[in-house]
Amino acid sequence: MARKNKRQFFEEVEVIDAGAKGKGVAKAPDGRVIFLPYAVPGDVVAVQTFKKRKAYFEGKITEVLTPSPKRTTPECEHFGVCGGCKWQNMGYQHQLFYKQREVENNLKRIGKVELPTFIPILGSEQHYFYRNKMEFSFSNNRWLTQDEIDSDRDLGDKNALGFHIPGMWDKILDIKKCHLQEDPSNAIRLAVKHYVVQNGFEFFDTRNQSGLLRTLMLRTSSTGEIMVLLQFFDDDREKRESLLDFLKEEFPQITALQYVVNQKPNDTIYDQEVVCYAGRDHIFEEMEGLKFKINAKSFYQTNSKQAYQLYKITRDFAGLTGNELVYDLYTGTGTIAQFVAKKAKKVVGVEAVPEAIEDAKANAQLNGIDNVTFYAGDMKEVFNKDFINANGKPDVIITDPPRDGMHKDVVEQILNIAPKKVVYVSCNSATQARDLALMDGKYKVTRVQPVDMFPQTHHVENVVLLEKR
Ligand SMILES: C[S@@+](CC[C@H](N)C(=O)[O-])C[C@H]1O[C@@H](n2cnc3c(N)ncnc32)[C@H](O)[C@@H]1O
Numbered sequence: 001m002a003r004k005n006k007r008q009f010f011e012e013v014e015v016i017d018a019g020a021k022g023k024g025v026a027k028a029p030d031g032r033v034i035f036l037p038y039a040v041p042g043d044v045v046a047v048q049t050f051k052k053r054k055a056y057f058e059g060k061i062t063e064v065l066t067p068s069p070k071r072t073t074p075e076c077e078h079f080g081v082c083g084g085c086k087w088q089n090m091g092y093q094h095q096l097f098y099k100q101r102e103v104e105n106n107l108k109r110i111g112k113v114e115l116p117t118f119i120p121i122l123g124s125e126q127h128y129f130y131r132n133k134m135e136f137s138f139s140n141n142r143w144l145t146q147d148e149i150d151s152d153r154d155l156g157d158k159n160a161l162g163f164h165i166p167g168m169w170d171k172i173l174d175i176k177k178c179h180l181q182e183d184p185s186n187a188i189r190l191a192v193k194h195y196v197v198q199n200g201f202e203f204f205d206t207r208n209q210s211g212l213l214r215t216l217m218l219r220t221s222s223t224g225e226i227m228v229l230l231q232f233f234d235d236d237r238e239k240r241e242s243l244l245d246f247l248k249e250e251f252p253q254i255t256a257l258q259y260v261v262n263q264k265p266n267d268t269i270y271d272q273e274v275v276c277y278a279g280r281d282h283i284f285e286e287m288e289g290l291k292f293k294i295n296a297k298s299f300y301q302t303n304s305k306q307a308y309q310l311y312k313i314t315r316d317f318a319g320l321t322g323n324e325l326v327y328d329l330y331t332g333t334g335t336i337a338q339f340v341a342k343k344a345k346k347v348v349g350v351e352a353v354p355e356a357i358e359d360a361k362a363n364a365q366l367n368g369i370d371n372v373t374f375y376a377g378d379m380k381e382v383f384n385k386d387f388i389n390a391n392g393k394p395d396v397i398i399t400d401p402p403r404d405g406m407h408k409d410v411v412e413q414i415l416n417i418a419p420k421k422v423v424y425v426s427c428n429s430a431t432q433a434r435d436l437a438l439m440d441g442k443y444k445v446t447r448v449q450p451v452d453m454f455p456q457t458h459h460v461e462n463v464v465l466l467e468k469r
Helices: 092-111 146-150 185-198 237-250 304-318 335-341 354-366 385-391 408-417 429-439
Strands: 009-019 023-027 033-036 044-052 056-066 133-139 160-164 172-174 213-220 226-232 256-261 275-279 282-287 290-295 325-329 346-351 372-376 396-399 421-426 443-451 461-468
Touching: 009 033, 009 056, 009 092, 033 044, 092 429, 092 443, 133 172, 133 185, 160 185, 185 213, 185 226, 185 237, 226 237, 226 282, 237 256, 237 275, 282 304, 290 335, 290 354, 304 335, 304 396, 304 421, 304 443, 304 461, 325 335, 335 346, 335 354, 335 372, 346 354, 354 372, 396 408, 408 429, 421 429, 429 443, 429 461
Parallel strands: 033 056, 226 256, 325 346, 325 396, 346 372, 396 421
Antiparallel strands: 009 023, 009 044, 023 033, 044 056, 133 160, 133 213, 160 172, 213 226, 256 275, 282 290, 421 461, 443 461
16 A cells, blocks of 8 residues: 655646745645645646645645746845745735735635725835844854755855754854845844854854854834844853944944843843843834834834835724724734824723833823823733723724734624724734634624735735724
């Protein structure tokens, strides 16, 4: 009997769709679906499978026999090895088409609710260099390409400053140029790498948990301000200060130069003390005259320009006249709440992370907004009867939950208080569709508009207006 997971080779299959976490979709001769990374709909390819399940194969392209007309040349030299930007080989208009289709499919198949005609997906003007935050890791165990492994060349030092190879926690791809964040992002990363290699500073060894340098985080903003945060493992003051002084001198435009010494096994900085070495401990982001103070741990939408578009759509869907009580659920640092405040009587924001709520309050004060109130806590606990009694019944609820969507108790509570309108912003249209189905008895979906916040990836944001039946 043939082994279940036996690899199969298909000489010629056509790629018919894109979706499924960014993978292309083809059909095997037995009708089973094959998921193919880096395949573009319209490609005719030869395929080697490496995983077989009841309804599908996972495979990889061994040869592109006929390239799809939807293909384009990726900008980035790291395409195909680095885990990000997997759709770079598909023309941007086609990326938008498949993003919108995924949203439509999810709302139809999972939501099974009556839908209006979609407002066409809003694309991003910037197809590259749109991110305001990047994090790079140091490693003494650089990812080697097959070419390098096969060659007899001296491979030089094994240090890397870049991104984790997908699925490999201890392998880092050394990044020469990343197309996601505007300069001086690349210039700073390359200068740091050059300086520490020249000076023989130790890159982190993940297996042995040793070394000096762990991560580099860069934040840029629409105001032109720059934050650099270096994370060290060893507490070596002399080396640390020599690197920070080098950066201070070489890049005087850095607004906030900070560091963390973290000797925990994991490299999250959220439970660590961030030390300001030079300049301020924050930078500012600006949107429609509002200022947002961002420190190293603050959450802020990573594509500022598209966040502005997303918020405008959200405000437009809410249709505020100035008399409404608005709830902004999952408010983060209260950006949507402040963005809609001047068109509302009052806005109440709720968010789980207490530091984000502190930022939200500070920003509201900074912006002179006095008709917003913020609460910290788990939504399903906070958003209860007493909360509604204390804050009043909202006319409009804006909700922007994480990928898992809303907790069923939160959906139930929305149905209990039944505001006239609910504007549902989501980064995962599958969980959004599930929640829309739960609300279908009381609410009709009247407007839908997907927004592309992350060109070159399969991710898509979606805004839905629900109106009371
Ligand atoms: C998609 S973000 C929305 C952020 C914000 N609306 C914005 O545009 O910047 C989702 C937010 O929900 C928060 N969150 C996640 N789980 C939560 C929970 N159970 N209760 C309250 N907030 C939660 C996260 O901390 C995060 O800030």
